[in-house]
Amino acid sequence: MLSEQAQDAGQHSTAGQRYCIGIVGAGSVGCYLGAHLCQDNALDVKFFGRETMALELAAHGLSVTSFDHHTYFAQPVAFYSSLNSLIECDVVLLTVKATALVPMLTQLKRFLRPEVPVVAMQNGIGIGEMLNQDLANPVLRAIVPFNVVKNRAGQFHRASAGAVVWQQNNHSAVNYVIQAFKQFKLPVQLCADITAAEYGKLLLNLNNALNAISDLPLLQQLLDRKWRLLLAAAMQEWLYICSKAGVKPLAYTPLPNALLPWFLRLPTALFRHAAGSLLAIDEQARSSMSDDIRSHKRTEIMFLNGAVVRMAQLHQITAPVNSLLVEQIKRLESGEAALPIDELLRQAGLKV
Ligand SMILES: NC(=O)c1ccc[n+]([C@@H]2O[C@H](COP(=O)([O-])OP(=O)(O)OC[C@H]3O[C@@H](n4cnc5c(N)ncnc54)[C@H](OP(=O)(O)O)[C@@H]3O)[C@@H](O)[C@H]2O)c1
Structure with missing residues (x-):
């Protein structure tokens, strides 16, 4: 059953549905975004990344702070250093650096269900085209305008303002995620011309x-x-x-x-x-x-x-x-x- 808060957030969700969100490449951006989504009890957030990050978060927990004084704690988090559990995900937020995308593609193709939307959050151009060439999944783009830095072990800080610019789309799970970000004070601006x-x-x-x-x-x-x-x-x-x-x-x-x-x-x-x-x-x-x-x-x-x-x-x-x-x-x-x-x-x- 969706929590009351999540029902507010999830204009597009179907009551009873618990979306599973995969944060693939959990570093600065991935941990920052993922910690917000962990605040929504109706979401099952899975972090995928390096063993070193798994150990860091296990030891220190995950917390995020922001220049506008929002602080969230998200512990314990579900962290995986293998991508097998990607099969459970309904949406993927892809937060590896652009240079890590090519090796990641093989893994995504192996474990991801083909209808699951992949939101590529890298800086730079040509990313969507590159993913679309190799991946059967729907690929969306989102642009992060602010800086995220790691302040100390397990703590990620948003150092500047701005709304995440998100490609307009009609995937209900993605739109649920967008509403959840807004609900937890992370501004998102939908954009037709990505x-x-x-x-x-x-x-x-x-x-x-x-x-x-x-x-x-x-x-x-x-x-x-x-x-x-x-x-x-x-x-x-x-x-x-x-x-x-x-x-x-x-x-x-x-x-x-x-x-x-x-x-x-x-x-x-x-x-x-x-x-x-x-x-x-x-x-x-x-x-x-x-x-x-x-x-x-x-x-x-x-x-x-x-x-x-x-x-x-x-x-x-x-x-x-x-x-x-x-x-x-x-x-x-x-x-x-x-x-x-x-x-x-x-x-x-x-x-x-
Ligand atoms: N940080 C910012 O303020 C910011 C702001 C706007 C946009 N961006 C963009 O967002 C993207 C991500 O940036 P970021 O700063 O979050 O990068 P990051 O901190 O390096 O995070 C990416 C994480 O993914 C891991 N990774 C890479 N390949 C992997 C694989 N095959 N399996 C598991 N984990 C893997 C990396 O580990 P390794 O380092 O060991 O490879 C790293 O921990 C970049 O394109 C960047 O330009 C960043």
């Missing part, structure tokens, strides 16, 4: 590579006009490609997307003043790509700046700044140093 949402998020994610190349904390990097000039140029390339593709990218900041490059080029004192609360970032925070480089992991570069280069080729234009950034990340991934900022600006043809 391509616009993906393209808009990519515009912001172009800085992930620059942050990794700079090897600086995010705040320090953004307060250096030289790095902002490069970011503005990378954004300009992507906005031009979007216009060629006939896509108007969704704006995730109060400024219209077209003004972002102009805004970034402002002198630092003006930029700092105008950016105001946008710069309310932890002084030590870095992009996840920077973390990946530091942990010697493969980055998501080919789904971000690499996708810009690929799309440019498709439209028979070039994206030299994004190509330069991809090259630098490849160097870092193979243990070499990236070029210094002045040389990057010179190669990009930018004057300070």
Whole structure:
């Protein structure tokens, strides 16, 4: 029987039905989202991930906190380091990094019932197409606009605002999940044009590579006009490609997307003043790509700046700044140093 709270949440649920939700790739995003769903007694939430995460959650429990002071505890959680129990799931939230998708596909095909919707929550573009090519299941996209960081063992913190942008769909189990998120104070915005949402998020994610190349904390990097000039140029390339593709990218900041490059080029004192609360970032925070480089992991570069280069080729234009950034990340991934900022600006043809 559904709890009273769950009945409110589940506009689309059928009384008596207990949906089983699989969080596949339980890391920062997966644990953060999954802990919200655990608050709904009408959901059976199963976390799938690494043995190390299973041990961490068993020892410390799972809790989430948020910049807007919501705290939830979800313990004990059902955590699986093998994917066999995927067969029970009615919806999958796929929260591995984009680089882990290909090996994950074989597993999904092996264990998932074919009618079960898979919601891909990665940053980057080309994800839905890639999954659709290999998977018989319905594939949906959702874009997470905020940052989630692990504060300490078992505790995941949402560091910024924004609603999860979720592809409109008519899968009742998925819509139940969306209502449950809303019920437990995680905003969700339904979106008919998910391509616009993906393209808009990519515009912001172009800085992930620059942050990794700079090897600086995010705040320090953004307060250096030289790095902002490069970011503005990378954004300009992507906005031009979007216009060629006939896509108007969704704006995730109060400024219209077209003004972002102009805004970034402002002198630092003006930029700092105008950016105001946008710069309310932890002084030590870095992009996840920077973390990946530091942990010697493969980055998501080919789904971000690499996708810009690929799309440019498709439209028979070039994206030299994004190509330069991809090259630098490849160097870092193979243990070499990236070029210094002045040389990057010179190669990009930018004057300070
Ligand atoms: N974190 C954020 O703030 C944020 C915000 C917006 C969007 N995103 C996007 O969300 C996606 C997930 O990011 P995240 O930060 O949550 O990544 P994450 O913390 O690395 O979580 C992914 C987890 O999945 C595990 N995994 C990978 N392959 C697996 C497999 N075959 N079986 C079991 N577990 C597996 C990973 O383990 P290993 O590390 O051992 O492989 C990791 O624990 C990315 O595309 C990212 O761009 C993240």
